[in-house]
Amino acid sequence: MCAQTENAAPEPDSETAVLSLDGLTKRYGDTVANGDVTFDVTAGEIFGYLGPNGAGKTTTIRLLLGLIKPTSGTAEVLGADIRDRRALTEAKANIGYLPDTLGFEDRLTGRQVLDHFARMRGDERRDELLDLFRPPLDKPVETYSSGNRRMLGIVQAFMHDPELVIMDEPTSGLDPLKQDRMHAFLEEERDAGKTIFLSSHILSEVQRVCDRVGIIREGKLVALEDIEVLLERGGKQVWVHLAEPVDSGQFTTDDMIDVEVVDSTVRFTYTGEYNELIAHLARFDIEDIGIGDPQLDDIFKHYYGDDATPGAE
């Protein structure tokens, strides 16, 4: 599959660009943590920033929040240039941030942590969020499970009702039920007009909640697509059970990838015209057939190759 770059991405509407990255580059010695990363995130979408460990996701997030400085290039966050410290500080009053590692003062209770953030930015949605996410507020944070730490982090990220929320691996440490609650919550926030930027190495999470995805590999943006387009480009997953065994040379066409033949069963990903597939299949004696949508992790493999380590769950 042909990887999309920023050049081929749909033109964003600059009026509604909440995040706008322009050649964002961060080098650490010889390591290019982010290399010329360019894309926009528009208002009211859940944008998934997908890549395996070390791809550069946290670096992008830290650059966007002004926690580190770019080597070159820049970005605008809610209209503020990240190199303009004062403008960025003002913009951050309207941003929620859930870091990958929550840097709370561990001896404080959850309530004290929230009080601290409330003094800085407000907390008009605190009670509503605590009803949903329920961290044990009167215990010191050092006694929290990783799931409860994340719950507290989510409450602090959203309680001042920000326009944009940036989340670094938001569901790590959450059990499946809490992950579901979190995903449903993010969808509600998006429907209410909020913009969510979340990084993830979990393909199923991005597939489930995100409207668009940027895939980052070794610091470079290798794809930028609507989830639906990405899934469409990934073709169809097909399996057929034939009346007689067949060898792969007899069956395979140029539009089939990842062909697997076991006796009389063939599985493959089909990327061509459907009429041609049907004409091709009509030459065989077929006993059963299944055609379905591909999983994002299959598509991901095409970007990353066979040595991909996407860490899919």
Ligand SMILES: Nc1ncnc2c1ncn2[C@@H]1O[C@H](COP(=O)(O)OP(=O)(O)OP(=O)(O)O)[C@@H](O)[C@H]1O
């Ligand atoms: N302060 C630093 N000094 C040197 N190298 C760094 C620093 N921070 C990040 N890197 C390197 O930059 C690259 C990108 O790291 P980054 O943490 O952004 O990746 P990531 O996609 O967020 O990965 P993970 O999911 O593991 O956090 C890695 O090779 C990392 O080792």
